Every structure is written in structure tokens, then in C-alpha cells.
Amino acid sequence: MLTKADFLRAKQRILTSLHPTPLHFSRTFSRYTEHQVWVKPENLQKTGSFKLRGAANRMAQLTDAERARGVITASSGNHGAAVAFAANQQGIPATVVMPEGAPRSKVVAVRGYGADVVFYGHYPDERKEHARALTSEQNLTYVDSNEDEDIIAGQGTCALEILEECPDVDVILAPIGGGGLVSGVAAAAHHLRPDVQVIGVEPCGAASMSASMAAGEPTSVDVETMADGLRSRKPGPMTFAYCEQYLAKIHRVSEAQIADAMVLALERLKLLLEPSGAVALAGLLAGAVTGSDRRVVVVLSGGNVDLARLVSIMQDHDPVFPRRDMRP
């Protein structure tokens, strides 16, 4: 398992690759929850999500030979963009395997960061397999999005920044998809402040980590959620082990709660979040943090959503949140 030194070194390694994303205090959400609430706006991070943290940390540790040959990953989303960007920053060739018919904006983004795009299949599993085949064929280095301690250490730097800015934080909320972010955040927070509670938030429609924790081992679930960044059928053994060891608990949120959080973030925080990026906030508003007057930081993990999709979510959205109680 990662040590305190691993996280601190990761932070040094990636410092210059990142945008600062200072904590932002929310009066509105503080009043509503009766806690003191800050958000960590990783939607403002380069590439629009926290994923650059792990990718930059991973790239920085390749050998010269690995750097010359290049990296490959399979991702249609934020991890793919982050690997493309980090590789480009460090002068490493990158290939991203994307699904046939991937949204044009995502393909343009990955190519804009200088990576080669290979189209293959429709399902994550077949893409991953294809990427692994190319890995050995072309002697590339495969960069997994979650099951990799360099990736987890990179994502954990998010907690180091939170603790620097808000040293007496009581609770940190982060979303769970593949589990890389929440593993890194929970382990890093534990090493620096063992009494900080890290709560993972998962969509009810992709609750593979909850199911796995209940079963005591990585377990498959059916997945259907608007939070496309968190559509994980089954956690890997590594993130499962981190979550078992370090998470205070997991809270699950409905699709309506996710949409609500997304709309409220836009309206009240003036921040655009993708559905996955709003999941931890949805957890907070749905009561994941008990008690009162606790110092809570919510990780808003990403903001990459097509505006057409945003409009359709806003239009379909039937607010569940008691808006009248929200003082501006």
C-alpha cells in the first residue's frame, strides 16, 4: 500500500503540471446542510477533471526507454484526455483506444492534446483487451485508469491540497467510479490526518463498490447511470483493498439527486459539472454527512459535459431538492 512519502513525492512530481484549484466556501450549501461546506473544483483542473493528477504522476515515472516507445490507454472519457495531455506535456507519444462512434468533441479533445486515436468496439472490456493487444504488439506501456498505485498516488494529491488549505477538515466526500480517486484521497488523508473521515459516494445505478464491500470481495453489478465517468461494473482488487481499509462509508445517490446537484452547482456555485462531477455534492445534499457544524470538503471531480446534454438534463429534470429552503 502507498505510504505518506509516496503521496508527498507524487505532489512534488506533478506540481507544475496542474492548475491550482483552491477550495471555495459555499454559504448556500453550508446553510442548507448546517455544516461548513467547501468545494474542491477539479472541474477547473486542466483537461476538465482530476484525472490529470494520476496520469501526470504515472508519466513522470516511466523509464527513458518506455517514454521513447510511448503509452496506450483505453478510455473514451476523462482518463483518456488526461493521459493524452500528460504525455504531450512530457513529450511522450500516446495512443487512446476509443469506441467506434465516440462523441466528436471527445475525439477532437484527445487529438487536440496530440494523441493518436484508435477506434475499436463498443464496450469498455473489448477496448481494454484491444489496447492490451496493441501494448505487446507495439511494445507500448499500458496505463490503467484505476488499478495502478502511481495513478492512485496522483489522485491522492487532491487530499494533500485540501488538508493544506483546510487543515481542520472533518469530512471529505469524493465520488466512486473505478475507485482510483477515492482510494488515493482516503489513503492520503489517513496518512496525514487519521481522524479525517473520507466518504465515497456512488450512483445507485453503478453501486459496484457498495456491493463489493457488502460481499467482502470485488463483485459485479449491472450499471445504468447518467454519471458516465462512474460506470464501473466491478472494482479491481487494488482499489477494493484501499476502499476496505480507508473509507469511512459509502453513500448512494439516485439519478434525480445527481441531476439536482448538477443544476444546483450551476445555479449557486456558477460551476459547470458533468454528472459524475456532481455525485459527491449529491451525496452531501442527500444527507451523507450526519451531525452538524462539521467542516466538509466536497470534491467536484470534473466538468466535461456536452452543452446539448446539459440542456437536456436541465429540461428533463424534476427537482427533488427543497429549493425553498435554499437561501441564496
Added chain:
Amino acid sequence: MLTKADFLRAKQRILTSLHPTPLHFSRTFSRYTEHQVWVKPENLQKTGSFKLRGAANRMAQLTDAERARGVITASSGNHGAAVAFAANQQGIPATVVMPEGAPRSKVVAVRGYGADVVFYGHYPDERKEHARALTSEQNLTYVDSNEDEDIIAGQGTCALEILEECPDVDVILAPIGGGGLVSGVAAAAHHLRPDVQVIGVEPCGAASMSASMAAGEPTSVDVETMADGLRSRKPGPMTFAYCEQYLAKIHRVSEAQIADAMVLALERLKLLLEPSGAVALAGLLAGAVTGSDRRVVVVLSGGNVDLARLVSIMQDHDPVFPRRDMRP
């Protein structure tokens, strides 16, 4: 005219009333314009706009007798909310005169900040007159949104923060409505770094400062623009004098350019701006800054827009911006 010391004192005075709004570097807009572009996200400021700066500075200088009697202003928008909030922070009773039929969300916001709302008339001029009548009747202190050096000094603190974070900035872009923000920014920047160019950006549909500069005196124009925060028919003598003395130039933008900037800010910066808040960015993208590789800071002045209006702007919007040239 305000001195360097006036701005520095204003900064000290309001420091604890504000959210920090650190500069954010934009790779996308830098590439597109071939400048180095940062944004100053005042949409993330408390109350959702820069207006709190001036209001907090003004409130902090009332006498004890004035504080006890209370303040009044006429504004349906960000200035009204800022006065209500600042008064509330400092324990001062506040009254805001709003138009009959003002949007419910704005009324709720102002009341939420603890102010009394008085509904009167439909036009800014009649509201202002009514507020002035109440001022003498009830012995209140009237707080103008622009023609007041304490207000201008407060708005200018925005430039002090920009210069602290980006000491070698070449150009600052700010929107012009009543002129308080651009007057403060231009004067403060001049006192600290006389060679910084401050460019004001005005909607073509509310170009009263351009018309006044051309005429050599405050001049009335017809006003029609989606940028509701900048609908000023005629500048006052004070902001006119500041603009004449300190502005490098004024750039005008079309309605389509404003809508474009609003949509691009959401898509690329993940920031929600109201139309007025996107006007300075529209100026940048429309070529207000000539030359290349200059260090440019764009003030994103506010983010208070109803989501229904956002959706309708996005849907009506026919992009004029050459999206293909925008590398993500």
C-alpha cells in the same frame, strides 16, 4: 480623483468580506488569441458578481448614525444584491427598490440577504427617483451603483488583486455598464503600473460610454442588449471623467459575440457567466487586444443568470465563433 492610497485602503477594508477569486489561466483562449490569457472569475465572488467590492467599501465608511438609520438603493440586479449582502454583513438595515414584477429569484436573493424590498415602477429612472424620495423621508443613506468614489474604489480592488497575481500583465479587459468597475480598475491599475492598458468593452446595444467619449461629454443612447447589467443610457459625470482619463480604449461587441462568449466560457472554462459577465471575454475573442503574446487578464464580472434564460440563449444561439480553430 482617487489616489493610490484610496485603493489600498479600500482593499484592507473589504478583505474579509470577499471570497478570493484567483486568476485562472486559459490555454484554449491563449491559443486562439495568441496572447497569454488569464480570467478573473468574479462570477465566483460572493453574491455572484464584483459588485460586493464597492458595496462593502461604501458600507464600511458610514458613520454610526448612518449605520443605525440604514441604507437604500435602487437596483433590480447585482448592485442591489451586493448592497443587501454587505449591509447584512455589517449589521446595517437596507432597503432595495425593485421594479414591479422583478424576477422572483432576484427578489428572493435580496430578501435572503436580509434586506427590505420595495416595489416601484418599471424604469430605472423612476425607481431611482423613488429611492431618493424615500431617502429624505426616512433619513436613509442612498447608495448609488456607480457615481460614488467609495464604490469606484471598491471595484478597483479587483485590479489590485490582478496585479498582485500577475505583476507583469500588459492588458486588462473589463465590461462597461454604468462605468464603476472599469473606472476603478483603470484608475487603480494606473496608480500601480501606469503602463498597463485597460480596455473597456461595451455592447453595441448599450454603447453610451463610447458615444460619450466621442462627443466629449456624457451623452444618451438607446439601449437594447441581452447584457442586462450593462443597460446604461448615459454615464454619470464621475465615471465619464475616469474613463476619459484612464481608459486605453473602448471596444464594442455584438449580441452574437456576447452569446458566443457566454457559451464558450461554460464549455471551455466550466464557468457560468451572465451575459454582462461575458462581455469582456467577447471583446477579447473579437480582437480587442492587438499584437501577440501579450499578458491579458479578462474580468468575468458576474454569473447571475436564470437557468431558463441560459437554456434559451444556448438554443437561440447561432455560433459566430470559429469553433474549429479552438483546440481544447
